[in-house]
Amino acid sequence: MSKLFVVGTGPGDLQLLAPKAASAIQASSDLVAYGLYLDLLGQICKGKTHHDLPLGEEIGRARLALDLAASGKATALISSGDIGIYAMATLVFELLELQLQGKENHPEWLDVDIEVIPGISAMQAGAASVGAMLGHDFCTISLSNLLTPWETIEKRIKSAGEGDFVVSFYNPVSRKRDWQLNTARDILLEHRPASTPVMIGRQLTREDENINIITLGELDAKDVDMFTMVSVGNSESRHLVNGSKEWIYTPRGYSKKL
Known part of the structure; x- marks a missing residue:
């Protein structure tokens, strides 16, 4: 066959x-x-x-x-x-x-x-690069409206915000499309604090990989390109700093048993 x-x-x-x-x-x-x-x-x-x-x-x-x-x-x-x-x-x-x-x-x-x-996937590689960002419920949303109407994408972002999902954005910007990411940021800011940790990963696992940890309030489309994955923590996600080391993890609730 x-x-x-x-x-x-x-x-x-x-x-x-x-x-x-x-x-x-x-x-x-x-x-x-x-x-x-x-x-x-x-x-x-x-x-x-x-x-x-x-x-x-x-x-x-x-x-x-x-x-x-x-x-x-x-x-x-x-x-x-x-x-x-x-x-x-x-x-x-x-x-x-x-x-x-x-x-x-x-x-x-x-x-x-x-x-x-x-x-x-890039989502998994990015989450692993900063620790355990996808430790609890998460979703992915493509911000490209080439094949999907923006009204549908916007509805999904609002639902992800209301549901308090960790959100990984695929296709966050392109040469001809640079406004959707900032709009998505503003929608999520209605449901989680500006201090929410965000992972920006460019060319993940490749020779020119670059990873930054910022906050949701700092997220701006001008710092992102079509080779970048953007993952936004939920309201419980934590940003840990130990000297030069930084991590993001999203707890599942084990603290009640520790």
Whole structure:
């Protein structure tokens, strides 16, 4: 049977690449990805046929991966982080659904054996870098309104604030979109103090990684770019300082038993 691996390769550090993901890449003849993701993988991609489609060509990548697999080539569709979180896995299944509905003309896609392999997300890498930020209930929200109406995003931010979730913001800003993060900050400030700790992680686990701990009141879109993950603590999250060491953790309530 034709095989398509849908692979999350983690945030960038090869030591965080899951063995199962590495095995899937090694078992594939063809790799479909945004070129940066293949560059980060280095030698593990050597000897494979690379299909590098630029940012903005996500639908084309998913179609190509399905076509290659259906033609009999063991194929890996690759995204950084977890490919099931704001990434390519969903597109594969959207295309399959369209085929099942008769809106595509690729019956061969339905014969492809698809295996989704998770990876460590930027949210997890960022939380670990500062301690245990996701120690209690949390959520993720993408601030990109390219595919989701802002009204829907705003509703979710308000709900996260009311529910006192730790919130990790994906796609916080872009070159053409710089106002949503500050709006999200202002919404959360209605539900938690300005002193709430915030982790700003740029290029997490990569060579040029930069991590800062600030407060919610200090958060500003001008200090963030499209390569940055922003995680905001809840009303119980703690910022600990011990000399040059800093951590953020979100307690679960064990203090009542200590």
